[in-house]
Amino acid sequence: xxxxxxxxxxxxxxxxxxxxxxxxxxxxxxxxxxxxxxxxxxxxxxxxxxxxxxxxxxxxxxxxxxxxxxxxxxxxxxxxxxxxxxxxxxxxxxxxxxxxxxxxxxxxxxxxxxxxxxxxxxxxxxxxxxxxxxxxxxxxxxxxxxxxxxxxxxxxxxxxxxxxxxxxxxxxxxxxxxxxxxxxxxxxxxxxxxxxxxxxxxxxxxxxxxxxxxxxxxxxxxxxxxxxxxxxxxxxxxxxxxxxxxxxxxxxxxxxxxxxxxxxxxxxxxxxxxxxxxxxxxxxxxxxxxxxxxxxxxxxxxxxxxxxxxxxxxxxxxxxxxxxxxxxxxxxxxxxxxxxxxxxxxxxxxxxxxxxxxxxxxxxxxxxxxxxxxxxxxxxxxxxxxxxxxxxxxxxxxxxxxxxxxxxxxxxxxxxxxxxxxxxxxxxxxxxxxxxxxxxxxxxxxxxxxxxxxxxxxxxxxxxxxxxxxxxxxxxxxxxxxxxxxxxxxxxxxxxxxxxxxxxxxxxxxxxxxxxxxxxxxxxxxxxxxxxxxxxxxxxxxxxxxxxxxxxxxxxxxxxxxxxxxxxxxxxxxxxxxxxxxxxxxxxxxxxxxxxxx
Numbered sequence: 241x242x243x244x245x246x247x248x249x250x251x252x253x254x255x256x257x258x259x260x261x262x263x264x265x266x267x268x269x270x271x272x273x274x275x276x277x278x279x280x281x282x283x284x285x286x287x288x289x290x291x292x293x294x295x296x297x298x299x300x301x302x303x304x305x306x307x308x309x310x311x312x313x314x315x316x317x318x319x320x321x322x323x324x325x326x327x328x329x330x331x332x333x334x335x336x337x338x339x340x341x342x343x344x345x346x347x348x349x350x351x352x353x354x355x356x357x358x359x360x361x362x363x364x365x366x367x368x369x370x371x372x373x374x375x376x377x378x379x380x381x382x383x384x385x386x387x388x389x390x391x392x393x394x395x396x397x398x399x400x401x402x403x404x405x406x407x408x409x410x411x412x413x414x415x416x417x418x419x420x421x422x423x424x425x426x427x428x429x430x431x432x433x434x435x436x437x438x439x440x441x442x443x444x445x446x447x448x449x450x451x452x453x454x455x456x457x458x459x460x461x462x463x464x465x466x467x468x469x470x471x472x473x474x475x476x477x478x479x480x481x482x483x484x485x486x487x488x489x490x491x492x493x494x495x496x497x498x499x500x501x502x503x504x505x506x507x508x509x510x511x512x513x514x515x516x517x518x519x520x521x522x523x524x525x526x527x528x529x530x531x532x533x534x535x536x537x538x539x540x541x542x543x544x545x546x547x548x549x550x551x552x553x554x555x556x557x558x559x560x561x562x563x564x565x566x567x568x569x570x571x572x573x574x575x576x577x578x579x580x581x582x583x584x585x586x587x588x589x590x591x592x593x594x595x596x597x598x599x600x601x602x603x604x605x606x607x608x609x610x611x612x613x614x615x616x617x618x619x620x621x622x623x624x625x626x627x628x629x630x631x632x633x634x635x636x637x638x639x640x641x642x643x644x645x646x647x648x649x650x651x652x653x654x655x656x657x658x659x660x661x662x663x664x665x666x667x668x669x670x671x672x673x674x675x676x677x678x679x680x681x682x683x684x685x686x687x688x689x690x691x692x693x694x695x696x697x698x699x700x701x702x703x704x705x706x707x708x709x710x711x712x713x714x715x716x717x718x719x720x721x722x723x724x725x726x727x728x729x730x731x732x733x734x735x736x737x738x739x740x741x742x743x744x745x746x747x748x749x750x751x752x753x754x755x756x757x758x759x760x761x762x763x764x765x766x767x768x769x770x771x772x773x774x775x776x777x778x779x780x781x782x783x784x785x786x787x788x789x790x791x792x793x794x795x796x797x798x799x800x801x802x803x804x805x806x807x808x809x810x811x812x813x814x815x816x817x818x819x820x821x822x823x824x825x826x827x828x829x830x831x832x833x834x835x836x837x838x
Contacts, residue, residue: 244435246596249326256559257325259588262610263318270318270335277311278342280304284349291356292364295371298357302377305350310647312346313607315339324599324615325591327419344404351394351401357381358388379800380648390490390501400489410479411758417471418753419600422464429453437461439600440617446546447622451537458543462746465753469722472752477720483760484714495711499761503655504802509814510704513767516820517701518735523828524698525738527690530831534838541742546691548623549838550684559592559618562626566633569671570664572781574788581637585629589636590614601755602628604635604661608647612636627692630668634661638795645798654762655803658769659776660795665692666777683837686830693827696770697820702736704764706751711760725751768814771823775812787811 264270287301319339323332357365368374369381391397424437429448435441437460445457465472483495492498497507532540534549557565563585567578584590591598594617606612614632618625638660642650669689676682709728714720726748733743756763776794780787794810804814812819 244433246436246438246594249329249595249597252593252595255588256592257588258321258591258611258613258615260318260321260610260613263314263321263607267322267335270315273311274315274338274342277308277315280308280311281342281346281349283308284352288352289356291353292360295368295373298368299373299377301353302374302380305353306648308346308350310608312339312343314609316343317605317607317610321605321613321615326595326597327415327599328597340405340408344402347404348398348401351397354384354387355391355394355397358385358391376646377648386501390492390498392490400486407482410475410482411755414472414475414479414755414758417468417475418755420597422468424461424464427453427457427460438594440594440619443546443624444619444622446543447548447551447624449547449551451544454543454547455541458541458744459746462749465749466746469749469752473720473722473725476725476752476757477714479758480710480714480720480760483711494715496708496761503653504804505655506815509768510708510761510764512817513701513764513820514705514708516817516824517698517767520824520828521698521736521738523824523831524694524736525740526835527694527831528738528741530835530838531687534834539742540740541744542747548684549687549834550680553681553684555623556620557623557626558620562618562620562629565626565671566630566664566668569630569668570633572667572788574792577637577641577792580640581633584611584636584640585633590616590629592616592618594619602632604632604639606636606639608643608650612639623688627665627668627688630664631661634664641792641795642798644796645800649800650798652798653803655765655768656794656797656806658765659772659807662696662766662770662773663777663791666773667781670777670781679837683834686834686837690827690830690834693770693823693830697767697823697827698736700763700766702732703754703756704761704767706732707757707760707763768820771819772807772812772814774823774826775819776810779811 264273283304287297287304290297291301316339319332319335323329323336325332327333360368365385369378369385374381392400418439424442426434427437427441427445428434429445429450435444437445437457442457442461446454448454448457480495483499487493487495487498490498492501496510500507500510528540528545531545531549535544535547537544563582567582567585570578570581589611591614598617599615600617602614602616604612604614612635614629614636616625616629616632618629635657638652638657642652644650669685669692672688673682673685676685706729709732710720710725713724713728718724729751730743730748733747737743751757776791780791790810794806797806797809800806801809807814
């Protein structure tokens, strides 16, 4: 019996990789631009201490800052994407580290701008904001003025800027440990077929129809996290402590409020989400009971919840077929959207398949001057990866359309990003249900939509609650030990999975393997995003040109308005509980329908 091995990066077909030529044609071009970028940094000296002299000085400083930032975006995106191709490649580790180092110097050099500008008299600031010479930057400056209570002195801001590189240590250690150093071994998934167990293939194993394979994969995978639990606790604890430190230094009431401040999202939106999901947990518990009955299981464990209930209907979807499914499903978004996406996916926007050392998971990444790239670790036997492609395509098209805004207003926030991606999943799910020829096939796709809501709204809300709890503990100066973290996470598992669900002890370690926890108070946006996407998808598919145009304007809006305002203009108000409640009502109805079909 021979185990399948992951190909080396050098063995991957060029056509299956992304073409980073829209950034730089080769590494030497990156090096040339990097040297130019580094030489720009002293240019900040021409503006330091002079922002109060005239509107012209401020306008020139902003143009210089955006020029430097824009080139830095290109350099950083290239280095990051090259490093993700093989995280063990020392050359690209070095390029990424050099970029971070110089970016830290640039941030330090430009750190005077905010405190110096905000120290100006209010009358001067009003004059600046009213000046036609700053019209292109008015919204940027208005947003900056919001930060006046949270901005420190020039010297203090310089010290904080100097910490940028060090602040990435917990996440960097986590990434290197989990992506490069952990060895999960191999696993036999069928007689005579052995594969390497990895982050990507773990999900393949959890969708294996043989329960023994799923069970073995679960315990084997988590054995590595158990063996490194103390190290991972230290990295997670360190990241949370940094969040709390930064919030306190900048005079925020809590780390959570600091994280929500940039988007102007009230804490009530976050708390309403937690409350709504908690109130609807009985429907989640019912779903697990329906799943257990349909699968004829004596009990139900975590490794039983990812396989489709009708696993025999799971089909193999090759890459080209997945692309066609996604493009066809997104026809309601119009020909311009579809043609642009088709060109990118059939071309080389996407790095398609797994290779040894490649960054796990999937993401969309690019900058204003590049294609909107997609990293995948596509597995043809995992239907969920087709939905992942639709999801990341939503991000990439959001980036593509947001370039209609000037550079300073093109970078949309994560709060709205998750709407664009999960909207696409809604359309794909609807298309797949329409293709169903029997009740059994319909039940299969209903099950898929239930699991989508469960993973994106229910599960991410559980993660959001964990972040709220752990940050609150640190804010009360309580230590985050391994036992404390496991205990708090176990309480959430008990509540969200219900009294009849069998929780294996290893599952309490799940919180130690979630990369999003290193970007605190991010995951709640998945839940609010899908809630908004469900409402907008229904609005667009049932509406006409007016509704579609409103949604496309949203995708083209970048950050030209605040996130909640962009969504209101598109047709959904996230400051009310209605979108989340409506999504959870839909979840309950889908569970009832599945119950009747199985």
